[in-house]
Amino acid sequence: MRAVVLDRELRLRPDHPDPAPAGGESIVRVTLAGICGTDLELGRGYMSFRGVPGHEFVGWVESSGDPALRGRRVVGEINASCGRCSFCAGGHERHCPNRTVLGIAGRDGAFADFLRLPDRNLHPLPAAIADDAAVFVEPIAAAYEILAQLWPRHDRPILVLGDGRLGALVAMVLSCEQFEVVVAGHHPEKLARLSALGLRTLLESQLDGTFGLVVDCTGDPRGFRRALDLTLPRGTLVLKSTAAASGEVNLAPVVVNEVTVVGSRCGRFEPALAALAAGKIDPCPLISAVYPLDEFAAAFRAASTPPNFKVLLRIS
Amino acid sequence: MRAVVLDRELRLRPDHPDPAPAGGESIVRVTLAGICGTDLELGRGYMSFRGVPGHEFVGWVESSGDPALRGRRVVGEINASCGRCSFCAGGHERHCPNRTVLGIAGRDGAFADFLRLPDRNLHPLPAAIADDAAVFVEPIAAAYEILAQLWPRHDRPILVLGDGRLGALVAMVLSCEQFEVVVAGHHPEKLARLSALGLRTLLESQLDGTFGLVVDCTGDPRGFRRALDLTLPRGTLVLKSTAAASGEVNLAPVVVNEVTVVGSRCGRFEPALAALAAGKIDPCPLISAVYPLDEFAAAFRAASTPPNFKVLLRIS
Numbered sequence: 001m002r003a004v005v006l007d008r009e010l011r012l013r014p015d016h017p018d019p020a021p022a023g024g025e026s027i028v029r030v031t032l033a034g035i036c037g038t039d040l041e042l043g044r045g046y047m048s049f050r051g052v053p054g055h056e057f058v059g060w061v062e063s064s065g066d067p068a069l070r071g072r073r074v075v076g077e078i079n080a081s082c083g084r085c086s087f088c089a090g091g092h093e094r095h096c097p098n099r100t101v102l103g104i105a106g107r108d109g110a111f112a113d114f115l116r117l118p119d120r121n122l123h124p125l126p127a128a129i130a131d132d133a134a135v136f137v138e139p140i141a142a143a144y145e146i147l148a149q150l151w152p153r154h155d156r157p158i159l160v161l162g163d164g165r166l167g168a169l170v171a172m173v174l175s176c177e178q179f180e181v182v183v184a185g186h187h188p189e190k191l192a193r194l195s196a197l198g199l200r201t202l203l204e205s206q207l208d209g210t211f212g213l214v215v216d217c218t219g220d221p222r223g224f225r226r227a228l229d230l231t232l233p234r235g236t237l238v239l240k241s242t243a244a245a246s247g248e249v250n251l252a253p254v255v256v257n258e259v260t261v262v263g264s265r266c267g268r269f270e271p272a273l274a275a276l277a278a279g280k281i282d283p284c285p286l287i288s289a290v291y292p293l294d295e296f297a298a299a300f301r302a303a304s305t306p307p308n309f310k311v312l313l314r315i316s
Numbered sequence: 317m318r319a320v321v322l323d324r325e326l327r328l329r330p331d332h333p334d335p336a337p338a339g340g341e342s343i344v345r346v347t348l349a350g351i352c353g354t355d356l357e358l359g360r361g362y363m364s365f366r367g368v369p370g371h372e373f374v375g376w377v378e379s380s381g382d383p384a385l386r387g388r389r390v391v392g393e394i395n396a397s398c399g400r401c402s403f404c405a406g407g408h409e410r411h412c413p414n415r416t417v418l419g420i421a422g423r424d425g426a427f428a429d430f431l432r433l434p435d436r437n438l439h440p441l442p443a444a445i446a447d448d449a450a451v452f453v454e455p456i457a458a459a460y461e462i463l464a465q466l467w468p469r470h471d472r473p474i475l476v477l478g479d480g481r482l483g484a485l486v487a488m489v490l491s492c493e494q495f496e497v498v499v500a501g502h503h504p505e506k507l508a509r510l511s512a513l514g515l516r517t518l519l520e521s522q523l524d525g526t527f528g529l530v531v532d533c534t535g536d537p538r539g540f541r542r543a544l545d546l547t548l549p550r551g552t553l554v555l556k557s558t559a560a561a562s563g564e565v566n567l568a569p570v571v572v573n574e575v576t577v578v579g580s581r582c583g584r585f586e587p588a589l590a591a592l593a594a595g596k597i598d599p600c601p602l603i604s605a606v607y608p609l610d611e612f613a614a615a616f617r618a619a620s621t622p623p624n625f626k627v628l629l630r631i632s
Contacts, residue, residue, distance in 0.1 A: 046568075087549065095549035095573065149574070224567060233403065233411035242571050249565045251540060252362075254579035255558050257411065258465070261577040263570035 221247025537563025
């Protein structure tokens with residue numbers, strides 16, 4: 001099969017071996033895949049990943065031991081857990097220490113004709129969710145994870161710092177759940193596009209005052225420092241960026257201002273699927289371009305270029 | 317009056333001007349004062365403080381507009397707030413942006429014959445609390461602040477990382493509130509003394525596994541990194557150190573493991589006073605030495621020297 005493979009660099013291999021499913025795994029033919037900030041970071045060394053990247057996808061179940069899955073259009077949770085440890089037993093499969101993660105850790109991902117995932121990770125899609133929306137289920141689920149970890153006040157604005165893909169989706173999710181949101185970033189063109197989607201936006205340099213809840217979607221240690229400055233004493237800062245870089249961070253303000261920093265990663269797919277099926281959220285205006293798999297290099301360049309938001313790979 | 321003054325270095329001034337009370341402030345003649353890690357850090361530039369350090373004290377009210385305070389033996393909350401802002405109105409006086417802090421920010425402290433504090437900051441002491449215990453009210457209140465911010469599970473051990481003054485008091489407070497505590501540090505002699513007080517201790521190198529709740533009392537950015545490694549996914553790390561240094565910190569594990577980092581600083585005095593009055597906690601075994609004010613330099617050296625815990629200054 002064709003696959004984009006990260007070794008020292010990203011390359012398209014026309015004859016990569018097809019995935020060999022383990023017991024309880026299905027094979028999915030990938031239709032559409034999204035390029036995420038994490039994919040760009042993997043190329044810079046994050047997680048020391050080698051293999052096929054890609055973890056946002058929609059596709060069709062090609063083969064499965066589960067008759068309920070065969071031939072179904074699906075999306076898939078990316079953490080493949082052991083099902084036996086105390087995390088799995090406690091409902092925290094996404095923190096299973098024995099997990100592999102699709103296209104991120106120990107498991108080939110979605111930038112390929114086929115992928116394999118455990119049957120239990122796959123969610124058949126209702127017809128109401130088209131492919132180009134379904135490819136956003138994983139990052140929308142990651143945005144909903146914030147609301148699984150804490151429940152903000154509805155009467156105070158939430159600051160989303162970062163006007164990229166992640167910031168946009170976090171702002172859309174919080175906004176569709178009736179929270180008051182301000183998105184701030186450095187890119188006037190991106191902010192203009194988000195404003196056109198009905199979001200309240202501000203240039204980061206225009207931010208004034210502090211917020212009880214700040215979500216750092218900057219993907220940058222400097223962003224964390226700025227986010228900390230913008231968090232009210234006794235406030236909460238959600239750290240949503242899996243930035244590869246470590247940086248000089250002075251944590252004294254966390255103590256002095258008694259800030260709570262909440263790390264937030266992947267979420268369960270159900271709330272994202274429900275919001276998309278109900279039409280509460282429409283991520284499709286965030287699609288900046290769609291490239292065929294063979295043009296992955298141009299697609300990755302586009303995904304790194306503001307004011308682009310989401311760049312997709314059309315695989316089949 | 318005599319006062320230890322931090323300018324470029326710490327010096328005892330025999331003729332420092334007496335404090336001039338503002339409206340609503342009392343003058344306290346200091347009996348006994350404790351040297352805290354923060355005092356040592358102020359000397360290294362933390363908070364850019366200039367003036368008289370010292371914020372752990374017990375003394376007698378020499379003059380006051382409040383007849384209920386005159387002649388009383390007192391301890392005092394160290395944050396002098398404005399009483400008018402939204403933080404003060406919301407019961408978070410300790411985060412008032414207009415505050416001064418005794419011996420730490422904008423207000424001379426306790427390493428002097430006299431200090432001034434707002435009347436409302438002062439707590440008359442019951443006879444049951446002797447001076448050498450009373451001088452611990454402020455750091456014990458800071459330890460209790462953890463329990464004002466979160467309520468741990470009683471059925472899982474809490475790791476207190478750091479075997480210094482702060483770690484010892486945090487462990488004593490959590491332990492006297494029936495939580496299961498392990499104190500870990502680098503100093504066998506300190507750990508032996510804490511074991512003799514009934515605390516469960518471990519050399520940090522012997523730590524194995526992770527904890528759902530870790531309290532970082534190391535006062536060191538490396539301590540934070542180690543504490544993060546020792547925190548279970550989805551666990552909580554309380555950051556209790558006002559370390560002056562910023563350091564290279566990779567926050568990716570906070571996101572990947574969805575750790576909640578809770579900054580924790582000063583606490584209300586009431587729980588500390590109640591625990592001391594009821595005999596639930598006895599900090600006096602932590603006193604390593606008592607020096608007269610005139611020997612402050614030797615006292616500061618002793619406070620920086622393991623295996624010493626608390627060093628006090630006898631002022632009157």
